[in-house]
Amino acid sequence: MSGTESILARLADTLESRLPQRGGDPAASYVAKLYARGPDAFLKKVGEEATELVMAAKDADRERIVAETADLWFHSMVALAYYGVRPEQILNELERREGVSGLAEKAARPDS
Numbered sequence: 171m172s173g174t175e176s177i178l179a180r181l182a183d184t185l186e187s188r189l190p191q192r193g194g195d196p197a198a199s200y201v202a203k204l205y206a207r208g209p210d211a212f213l214k215k216v217g218e219e220a221t222e223l224v225m226a227a228k229d230a231d232r233e234r235i236v237a238e239t240a241d242l243w244f245h246s247m248v249a250l251a252y253y254g255v256r257p258e259q260i261l262n263e264l265e266r267r268e269g270v271s272g273l274a275e276k277a278a279r280p281d282s
C-alpha cells in the first residue's frame with residue numbers, strides 16, 4: 171500500500187474510533203462532537219468545504235486549494251466512516267474506472 175493510501179486508511183481507522191458506538195468522546199474530539207450532533211452537522215460541513223474549495227479555485231490560490239481540498243476530503247471521510255464505507259472502496263472504484271473515458275462511459279449509458 172502506498173503512503174497516500176495508508177494515510178487515508180489510518181485516518182479512517184481514527185474516525186471509526188470516534189463513532190458513538192465505539193465510545194467517541196465529544197468533549198475530547200472534534201470528530202466525536204460532529205457525530206454526536208448527527209449527520210446533518212457533518213453533511214453541512216461537506217457542503218461548506220466544497221463551496222470554500224470552489225472559491226479558492228476561482229481565486230486560483232493554490233495554497234488555499236490544497237487546504238480546502240484537505241478539509242473537503244476530511245469531512246467526506248467523516249461521512250464515509252459514519253455510513254460504514256472505507257476509503258479503499260473509493261480507491262477501488264477509481265481504479266475500476268481507470269482508463270475509461272468519461273465521454274465513452276456517458277455514451278454507453280442506456281439513456282444516452
Ligand SMILES: N=c1c2ncn([C@@H]3O[C@H](COP(=O)(O)OP(=O)(O)OP(=O)(O)O)[C@@H](O)[C@H]3O)c2ncn1[C@@H]1O[C@H](COP(=O)(O)O)[C@@H](O)[C@H]1O
Nearest residue numbers: 181184185188198199200201202203215218240241244245
Ligand atoms: N484532518 C483533520 C482535520 N481537518 C480539519 N479539521 C477540523 O475541522 C474543523 C472545521 O474546520 P473549519 O475551518 O470549518 O472551522 P470552524 O469554522 O471552526 O468549524 P465549525 O465550528 O463551523 O465546525 C476545525 O476544527 C479543524 O481543526 C480536522 N480535525 C481532525 N482531523 C483528523 O482527525 C483526527 C481526529 O480528530 P479528533 O476527533 O478531533 O481527535 C485528527 O487526529 C486528524 O488526523
